Amino acid sequence: MRLALISHSAGGGGAERALARLARFLDREAWQPLVVVPEPGPLADELSSQGIAVSVLPTAWWIPATHWPAAQFVAQLAGLEERAAGLAALLAAERIDIVHSNTVVTLEGAVAAARLGLPHTWHSRGLFDDRFPPPYFGDLAFLFAAFDRLADSLVCVSGAVADQSRAHCREVPVEVVPDGLDLEGLARRAAAVSRGHVLGQLDLPADARIVACVGGLQRRKGQLDLVLAAARIAGRFPDAFFVLAGSASDPEYVTTLRDHLEELGLTARFRLAGYLDAAPLLAQCELLVHPSHSEGFGLAVLEALALGRPVVATRCGGPEELVEPGRTGLLVPPAEPEALASAISVVLAAEARFDPEAARVRASAFGPQAAGTAFEAFLRRAHARHAASRAGIARKKAADLLLAELSARAARLGGPAAPPPSSP
Secondary structure (H helix, E strand, C coil), X not given: CEEEEECCCCCCCHHHXXXXXXXXXXXXXXCEEEEEECCCCHHHHHHHHCCCEEEECCXXXXXXXXXXXXXXXXXXXXXXXXXXXXXXXXXXXXXXXXXXXXXXXXXXXXXHHHHHCCCXXXXXXXXXXXXXXXXXXXXXXXXXXXXXXXXXXXXXXXXXXXXXXXXXXXXXXXXXXXXXXXXHHHHHXXXXXXXXXXXXXXXXXXXXXXXXXXXXXXXXXXXXXXXXXXXXXXXXXXXXXXXXXXXXXXXXXXXXXXXXXXXXCCHHHXXXXXXXXXXXXXXXXXXXXXXXXXXXXCHHHHHHHHCCCCEEEECCEHHHHXXXXXXXXXXXXXXXXXXXXXXXXHHHCCCCCCCHHHHHHHHXXXXXXXXXXXXXXXXXXXXXXXXXXXXXXXXXXHHHHHHXXXXXXXXXXXCCCCCCCCCC
16 A cells, blocks of 8 residues: 655654654555655655655645744745645655655645545644644634544544544544654664763763753753753752753744853753754663653653663653653653752652663563554554545545635734635
């Protein structure tokens, strides 16, 4: 079966890495994957090196990121109809049987599938809250109406994401398939880099104890809470250094982080490392801190557990399904730096005993074969459901209505309205 996987990014974030693993571990006798990325980048390079077909076609976010002003959201909508038409032409030429949007923030895959009468599925990888999407976009009913009407199935990375989806969706079936982890590959990458190399790369002293935080530098990831927590405990643990590993998608937030570090006298104790392979860092850290305000799954949490490292995470969705408090880590409320500081202190001061083997066993339940098999079964059910539903005309009409509504919203927000949709 010919499967198109539509990625919102060609970078190296959690969703992109999860997609690469799914594509890699599909049964190649049953599935022929084609991954569509918006631009060249690490994801395309990795997939191509594995012999997976990649096409580059532009896509954009129809759900605005937390830090976007309205003008940026409006700009993203421009050309949506043309991008969907270009993708539809590619899908037809490649004789695609089913289309899967790897995140819900891009719409081109759903619209193109509707135009062609193809089955379409969404992959929901995060939680929505009062800040995502921004208030100017509208309420969640609008989002979930699109998920309902433009897909045959919705797959979620965790029970928390599925619970939210089921509370809003009225039509589309909602399933859970946690992301899989390439355990052997993770261990191999971790062992390939020495501690000395990691310390040298980060300009850290030989006796440094690393407190790692892995994830894109953006507001919902809560790195500012970690900065404020560090201010409370840095004097007690002079050998602790805090490494923020992740790409910067919100420059204003990065400036805020740097300003607070300077004001608190912590600049020398923090490393803003940018995007890097997390495996060697996690292998050498004392603990992983995951301070997110909202997290659908928590891939970095799973990677740390797989390497036997304790985790301090917030109760923000996905981490609660991964961390066993008191045994493999600690859970604290989100957006509470004092509680975060206390939990980090417990680990650094060895005030509690954590079980590395229990952490590894927990992570082993998320192996790639199990995830790949579950994902394939999900796709087959969606394909069969589409064939039985005969939803083609209704799906095209729903795509037209959604594009018209987005055009109207763009006009109300003060930007040029997108061209009105037109079905072929």
